[in-house]
Each structure stands twice: as C-alpha cells, then as structure tokens.
Amino acid sequence: xxxxxxxxxxxxxxxxxxxxxxxxxxxxxxxxxxxxxxxxxxxxxxxxxxxxxxxxxxxxxxxxxxxxxxxxxxxxxxxxxxxxxxxxxxxxxxxxxxxxxxxxxxxxxxxxxxxxxxxxxxxxxxxxxxxxxxxxxxxxxxxxxxxxxxxxxxxxx
Numbered sequence: 001x002x003x004x005x006x007x008x009x010x011x012x013x014x015x016x017x018x019x020x021x022x023x024x025x026x027x028x029x030x031x032x033x034x035x036x037x038x039x040x041x042x043x044x045x046x047x048x049x050x051x052x053x054x055x056x057x058x059x060x061x062x063x064x065x066x067x068x069x070x071x072x073x074x075x076x077x078x079x080x081x082x083x084x085x086x087x088x089x090x091x092x093x094x095x096x097x098x099x100x101x102x103x104x105x106x107x108x109x110x111x112x113x114x115x116x117x118x119x120x121x122x123x124x125x126x127x128x129x130x131x132x133x134x135x136x137x138x139x140x141x142x143x144x145x146x147x148x149x150x151x152x153x154x155x156x157x
Contacts, residue, residue, distance in 0.1 A: 003155035005068040005134040010115025014062045061111045081132045092146045099141035126150045
C-alpha cells in the first residue's frame with residue numbers, strides 16, 4: 001500500500017516564504033544600488049549573500065515535500081521524502097502511536113510551519129526522532145516507534 005501526503009498547504013507556505021525572501025533581497029539590492037559604496041552597502045551585500053543557503057534549504061525541503069509518500073508492504077515501511085528513503089523493517093517497529101496520544105514533550109529542529117514538519121529532534125520518553133510530516137498538528141500524525149528512532153509521519157488517509 002502506498003499513501004500520499006497532503007502537500008498542498010506545505011507547498012504554498014514554502015513557496016510563499018521563498019517569494020517573500022526574494023522580494024526582501026530585491027529590496028535590499030535596490031537600497032544598496034541607491035547608496036554610495038560604504039560599510040552599509042557591504043553589510044547589505046553580506047545579508048543578500050547570506051540568504052543563498054536559506055534558499056537552498058527551502059528548495060531542498062520543497063523538493064522533499066513534493067516527492068513525499070509512505071509505502072507499506074508485509075516486510076517494510078518505506079518513507080520517501082524527495083531523494084531520501086527511510087526503509088524500516090516491520091520487525092523493527094515496536095508500535096505505532098497516534099500523535100494525539102503522545103503526551104511527552106516533542107522537540108524538533110528543521111522546517112516547522114503549516115504544511116511542513118521535517119527535520120530531526122527528540123520525543124520525551126522515546127529518544128531521537130526524524131520528522132517527515134506534512135502537518136504540525138500532532139492529531140494528524142503517527143509516531144512510528146523503533147528501538148533506535150521515532151519516525152513522525154502524516155499519511156493523508
């Protein structure tokens with residue numbers, strides 16, 4: 001069985017962030033062009049240059065989001081997130097807990113906005129976690145518990 005993810009909100013918000021960042025950079029460039037070359041224009045140039053890794057990360061997350069799905073067969077659960085595939089043997093899965101039943105503190109580092117919850121983090125009581133979800137609402141997620149990791153996913157169905 002293959003489950004697609006609900007990508008629409010995440011795609012729109014991520015593209016919106018990219019567009020906002022492009023407009024902000026264009027404004028900074030326009031301001032820098034109007035000023036004589038000084039320390040201020042140098043700092044503006046550094047700010048624009050510093051935004052390039054942010055663009056790369058946002059595009060990487062967008063590619064991952066657009067290629068996201070979960071596949072379950074009798075031997076494995078495969079989480080596909082763009083170019084990444086996490087293959088989890090069924091024997092390694094201790095249990096699957098609906099996000100609404102998770103009472104411990106959940107911390108994550110990475111993309112976390114409407115329609116996207118991706119990165120790594122920790123789940124209190126269970127340890128290290130990898131997030132491959134298209135929602136930030138715990139009620140719409142599943143926590144796949146294995147001995148070494150917790151995988152947070154959000155099948156559309």
